[in-house]
Amino acid sequence: MQFNSTRQAMAWLHTWLGLILGFVLMVCFFFGALSVFDREIDRWSIPETRFDPQPMPSFDNMLMDVFSRIEPEENEYKRQMPRYHDSDAGPMTPRTELPADEYWAYTTHRDPVLRMGAGFRVPFPKDPESHNHIHGEITIDPRSGASVPDNHLKIGSEWFYPLHYSLNINWNFLGFFIVGIAGFFMLVALITGVWIHRKIFKEFFTFRRDKSKQRRILDMHNMTGVVALPFHFFFAFTGLIIFIAFYYMPVTNTMLQPLHNMHQALEAQQQGLPHERSGIDAPLGSVDAMVTEAKRRWASRDMAGEVGFLQIHHVGDANAYVSIYRAGSDRVSLVGEGIHFNGVTGDVLREDPPHGISESIAEFLTGLHLQHFEHWFLRWLYVIGGLLGCMCIATGFMFFVEKRKQQHANAGSQGSRIVDAFAVTTVTGMIVATIAMLLANRIIPGTTEGKGDIEKWVFCITWALMFIHAVVRSRPVASARSNPAWAAQCRLISVLSFIAVLANWLTTGDHLIKTLITDTYWAVAGVDLSLIASGIIAGVVAHRITALKPVRDTETGEVVYE
Amino acid sequence: MTKFWSVLGAFAGGYIFTWGFISLMVAGPVYAGLDFHSAEYTAFLLALPVFLLTFFWLFISRQIVLSHTLIFGSGALAIGLSLWLQTLMLNSGA
Numbered sequence: 001m002q003f004n005s006t007r008q009a010m011a012w013l014h015t016w017l018g019l020i021l022g023f024v025l026m027v028c029f030f031f032g033a034l035s036v037f038d039r040e041i042d043r044w045s046i047p048e049t050r051f052d053p054q055p056m057p058s059f060d061n062m063l064m065d066v067f068s069r070i071e072p073e074e075n076e077y078k079r080q081m082p083r084y085h086d087s088d089a090g091p092m093t094p095r096t097e098l099p100a101d102e103y104w105a106y107t108t109h110r111d112p113v114l115r116m117g118a119g120f121r122v123p124f125p126k127d128p129e130s131h132n133h134i135h136g137e138i139t140i141d142p143r144s145g146a147s148v149p150d151n152h153l154k155i156g157s158e159w160f161y162p163l164h165y166s167l168n169i170n171w172n173f174l175g176f177f178i179v180g181i182a183g184f185f186m187l188v189a190l191i192t193g194v195w196i197h198r199k200i201f202k203e204f205f206t207f208r209r210d211k212s213k214q215r216r217i218l219d220m221h222n223m224t225g226v227v228a229l230p231f232h233f234f235f236a237f238t239g240l241i242i243f244i245a246f247y248y249m250p251v252t253n254t255m256l257q258p259l260h261n262m263h264q265a266l267e268a269q270q271q272g273l274p275h276e277r278s279g280i281d282a283p284l285g286s287v288d289a290m291v292t293e294a295k296r297r298w299a300s301r302d303m304a305g306e307v308g309f310l311q312i313h314h315v316g317d318a319n320a321y322v323s324i325y326r327a328g329s330d331r332v333s334l335v336g337e338g339i340h341f342n343g344v345t346g347d348v349l350r351e352d353p354p355h356g357i358s359e360s361i362a363e364f365l366t367g368l369h370l371q372h373f374e375h376w377f378l379r380w381l382y383v384i385g386g387l388l389g390c391m392c393i394a395t396g397f398m399f400f401v402e403k404r405k406q407q408h409a410n411a412g413s414q415g416s417r418i419v420d421a422f423a424v425t426t427v428t429g430m431i432v433a434t435i436a437m438l439l440a441n442r443i444i445p446g447t448t449e450g451k452g453d454i455e456k457w458v459f460c461i462t463w464a465l466m467f468i469h470a471v472v473r474s475r476p477v478a479s480a481r482s483n484p485a486w487a488a489q490c491r492l493i494s495v496l497s498f499i500a501v502l503a504n505w506l507t508t509g510d511h512l513i514k515t516l517i518t519d520t521y522w523a524v525a526g527v528d529l530s531l532i533a534s535g536i537i538a539g540v541v542a543h544r545i546t547a548l549k550p551v552r553d554t555e556t557g558e559v560v561y562e
Numbered sequence: 563m564t565k566f567w568s569v570l571g572a573f574a575g576g577y578i579f580t581w582g583f584i585s586l587m588v589a590g591p592v593y594a595g596l597d598f599h600s601a602e603y604t605a606f607l608l609a610l611p612v613f614l615l616t617f618f619w620l621f622i623s624r625q626i627v628l629s630h631t632l633i634f635g636s637g638a639l640a641i642g643l644s645l646w647l648q649t650l651m652l653n654s655g656a
Contacts, residue, residue: 002565003622009621010622184613188617191618241606241607241610244606245602249581249584251605252584255585255644256589256644258648259651259652262651262652263592263598357600358603358604359599359600361603362603362607
């Protein structure tokens, strides 16, 4: 060990890993906090979907027709078809003629719209044992069955939500791995943070506003870290648990895959659910009758509720079966109490039994992270916890800069300047990019081709511009002064927030008096109010930063702010 | 720079050890007759604490060669053992 003591080693780990991976963690915490209300942000960004959440509609009368409208996704077809198809065995089936093999529909207690999808079989596959599916998706208004235009991006659930676990970098799952490593070192930073701050209980209550700027920042860093310590720990831990088996340590999907396959086949045999198609065509029975029976069985187990997920396997085949899962919004654990029916006769094939201890713990931890439960107060606590995490990381950056900038200025080093520019980009720059995206969403007409893609570009370009701005304006940091980009970007957040609320009113007619009082719609009112709150806070912060006057300490010669 | 290599060594050692730990925690109990998924869930739930402990131990260890040899070696041994158990189970079909 190259340290004099374990505590020194812990402090080094905390400082440097916290700094390097803090930029990624900031993204995870901020967009994780926004994801708590991803469906509500979707409603704000797609005005056509601003109506009340709906239960799963009739399969027999509506969904079956909608499923027949779903087509395999064009890009996925181009990308995957040559990989799945064996050209020596037979001709390649055109995209729109691929036969459906699997249907699914998914909704939650917060979704007015219904997401549906299909998996299409590839005839003449290279590897018949593999899951050779090309997928297609559609989102509908469950009241009428009409499709929601597919050029509209669900900004909450399809952009902000995946940003917090994959950074939206899907190339070879690179984003997942970066976030995974950052999540692991988040746990390391929390443990080392507790290790180096021995007086943890005292720090819970300590904020000395009359002390120096550096001391105040450190107090704020400690306080926001300690006050939500269990939250930070379980979110990093459960986030890693969700993906560990799939991406981070896929032991049973790689090295022990043969053992996994053997047990899967045995399990399928025991469960009585057909693993393969029979090759004999058969019509689908009444799925509505199966849903009624599933609800009756749940009610008899004192778990009455709506259907959350419905899946049909081996569509159009004699081996078809229908799996129906509860929308488990009345509990933390992510369990569906699935009931599986013979797709042709409607007979119950299997009811999922209660799970063992370790599976139940994993389901509880996953449910705790994904919060499918119906509890608005707890949702807001999640948002506050996420934002406290952001504050903890942001004050960590600021403390790093404050502690070293005089020393770096004396030595002619650019270290503090670089860190400060990155900090501005990840703290205020990220918020500017987020609000710019929402604003673009309201300004770009709904009929514009590729509207969602343009919104993504607005987000990325704005963020890049904020980085350039932060770098260009960071010169004073090299002389131990503050970066004016902090105040400038706060002002921008403030202005954009109010314009976004105004743009929502002008383009949809949904102003706050309407969404709060005359025709209450909390999803839109909540986003508007959050934007206004952000605008006010950012404005106050910008004003206070600008009011600070740099003066030179007569004793130490350091630049301080009064 | 040596500190950077210490972090990398501790991370790689912790990762390999945890990979071996998971594989043995799945293959061992399944060989002994436990349900595959129960063994899998248990292994993955314990994996992160094991990874963290190994990482910290390697990073703060003063006997670098000994600690790294022990962790990398036991990780490799666990992987070898679990592969052997898997072969036994596949051959017996149980």
